[in-house]
Amino acid sequence: MYVSHLSLHDFRSYRSVDVPLEAGVTAFVGRNGQGKTNLVEAIDYLSRLQSHRVATDAPLVRAGADQAVVRAAVVRDGRTATLEVEINAGRANKARINRSPLPRTRDLVGLVRTVVFSPEDLTLVKGDPSDRRRFLDDLMILRSPRLAGVRSDYDRVLKQRNSLLKTAGLARGSAREGALATLSVWDDHLATIGAEILAQRLALVEALKPYVGKAYETVARGATRDDAEITYKSSVVEPVETITPTVESLRELILAELARRQKDELDRGISLVGPHRDDLLLHISAGSERLPVKGYASHGESWSFALALRLAAYDLLRADGDDPILILDDVFAELDSQRRRQLAELVADAEQVLVTAAVPEDVPAVLAGARYQVSAGEVTRDE
Numbered sequence: 001m002y003v004s005h006l007s008l009h010d011f012r013s014y015r016s017v018d019v020p021l022e023a024g025v026t027a028f029v030g031r032n033g034q035g036k037t038n039l040v041e042a043i044d045y046l047s048r049l050q051s052h053r054v055a056t057d058a059p060l061v062r063a064g065a066d067q068a069v070v071r072a073a074v075v076r077d078g079r080t081a082t083l084e085v086e087i088n089a090g091r092a093n094k095a096r097i098n099r100s101p102l103p104r105t106r107d108l109v110g111l112v113r114t115v116v117f118s119p120e121d122l123t124l125v126k127g128d129p130s131d132r133r134r135f136l137d138d139l140m141i142l143r144s145p146r147l148a149g150v151r152s153d154y155d156r157v158l159k160q161r162n163s164l165l166k167t168a169g170l171a172r173g174s175a176r177e178g179a180l181a182t183l184s185v186w187d188d189h190l191a192t193i194g195a196e197i198l199a200q201r202l203a204l205v206e207a208l209k210p211y212v213g214k215a216y217e218t219v220a221r222g223a224t225r226d227d228a229e230i231t232y233k234s235s236v237v238e239p240v241e242t243i244t245p246t247v248e249s250l251r252e253l254i255l256a257e258l259a260r261r262q263k264d265e266l267d268r269g270i271s272l273v274g275p276h277r278d279d280l281l282l283h284i285s286a287g288s289e290r291l292p293v294k295g296y297a298s299h300g301e302s303w304s305f306a307l308a309l310r311l312a313a314y315d316l317l318r319a320d321g322d323d324p325i326l327i328l329d330d331v332f333a334e335l336d337s338q339r340r341r342q343l344a345e346l347v348a349d350a351e352q353v354l355v356t357a358a359v360p361e362d363v364p365a366v367l368a369g370a371r372y373q374v375s376a377g378e379v380t381r382d383e
């Protein structure tokens with residue numbers, strides 16, 4: 001798929017801008033702070049209804065405005081659809097396809113599929129478990145958009161259960177009995193929805209594994225495909241080798257662990273069991289040793305691993321049958337010349353690649369294509 005036209009209204013720094021686009025490579029070049037990332041962020045937002053830069057929508061609406069609109073014409077198998085999202089400060093967002101409103105904004109998720117590479121990707125390796133959980137969840141939602149609903153149900157259950165744990169932890173006597181009875185209902189919700197997320201993540205990690213090894217081999221100097229390994233670390237199951245447990249068995253495991261840790265949970269007033277406590281473990285080989293990337297890998301190895309995760313996500317989405325749109329936001333300036341070349345060669349044949357760079361020299365030669373100058377919110381095509 002590719003975006004053939006992007007228009008923004010009151011999105012970030014843009015009052016109003018129209019950018020015609022083509023399949024193949026397009027580079028946006030301009031000094032820092034001119035609005036390059038804002039353009040590609042808009043396309044990424046359309047894909048997931050979530051920005052790769054901020055957790056909330058407020059910064060996406062131009063300061064002083066109360067509504068931003070992102071509209072894109074998307075071409076897939078020769079057919080064009082116009083997707084649109086209206087981001088409302090303090091009110092529900094709205095989505096449209098070919099100008100008709102969608103019943104739920106969430107139904108837009110996954111119609112455009114993007115993979116973004118950015119300097120922040122290093123946090124995939126160096127950051128908290130929550131950064132890696134988000135990586136997995138974003139990818140699983142792009143592959144099965146209905147999981148966006150499952151994810152938000154889980155977040156809601158977690159919030160309610162946590163506030164109940166706080167109340168129950170402080171209550172005494174019959175009030176405590178009552179709270180514990182209610183808690184068992186929420187245990188059930190958490191286990192049911194948590195098991196579904198857990199099953200999806202376990203299957204996703206299995207599917208990603210071979211792609212991560214292959215991508216690491218390509219971007220890391222002298223590495224083989226066995227040198228990078230990902231493992232899902234769960235609060236209820238041991239790392240699984242070949243068998244993926246059923247949703248029902250995961251539900252039972254979560255319930256058992258909740259029962260076992262109930263006293264802890266009541267003492268601390270937070271939920272200690274479930275997919276929100278999990279992590280994606282990253283290991284590299286050094287000789288015969290297997291080392292965690294965090295704390296052991298060099299800067300270059302860490303970058304290679306982060307790139308390998310993104311490339312693996314791209315390969316997996318591509319294997320599903322449709323090329324996602326690749327966004328390389330200011331990423332080449334971060335890489336040494338070898339990784340730069342490797343990455344550029346790997347992505348050069350993607351259906352659409354959008355690159356941002358501060359200076360033209362940061363765009364590798366194999367990524368020749370359309371070029372735009374971005375300056376003070378004006379986007380002009382180089383002739």
Ligand SMILES: Nc1ncnc2c1ncn2[C@@H]1O[C@H](COP(=O)(O)OP(=O)(O)O)[C@@H](O)[C@H]1O
Binds near residue numbers: 031033035039059060
């Ligand atoms: N909600 C907003 N309203 C107005 N301006 C914004 C908003 N969000 C970001 N900006 C401005 O956008 C600019 C950054 O644009 P960005 O696309 O990140 O630049 P770059 O070209 O370096 O990628 C900054 O000048 C910032 O002040």
Ligand SMILES: [Mg+2]
Binds near residue numbers: 036037329
């Ligand atoms: Mg930028």
